[in-house]
Amino acid sequence: QVQLVESGGGLVQPGGSLRLSCVASGFAFNMYVMTWHRQAPGKERELVATITGGGTTTNYADSVKGRFTISRDNAKNTVYLQMNSLKFEDTAVYYCNARRFASDYWGQGTQVTVSS
Secondary structure, eight states: OOEEEEEOOEEEOTTOOEEEEEEEESSOGGGSEEEEEEEOTTSOOEEEEEEOTTSOOEEEOTTTTTTEEEEEETTTTEEEEEEOSOOGGGOEEEEEEEEETTEEEEOOOEEEEEOO
């Protein structure tokens, strides 16, 4: 059974940091491109960061470039999103996603709230 379980969300002040984790099971994790997406209230889901199966290539949305870092540990079947210098506009539910050809899996999401 495929599972993606996110954790690490919470309430943080502007300028603060959080690290999200997503633990995968039920598929060949190292073969999949992993991505983090987010969805703010009233807005469409947007792609935040991408990392290839081997972890050698990453890409980021312009809005988070220089502040967020995606990484993965294939031995632990886990992908991470380190979020620094958080802003009010980073408030959203964050989802991890695994994809390879026609396979496309989503986690349940974790809430990140940036508030003073």
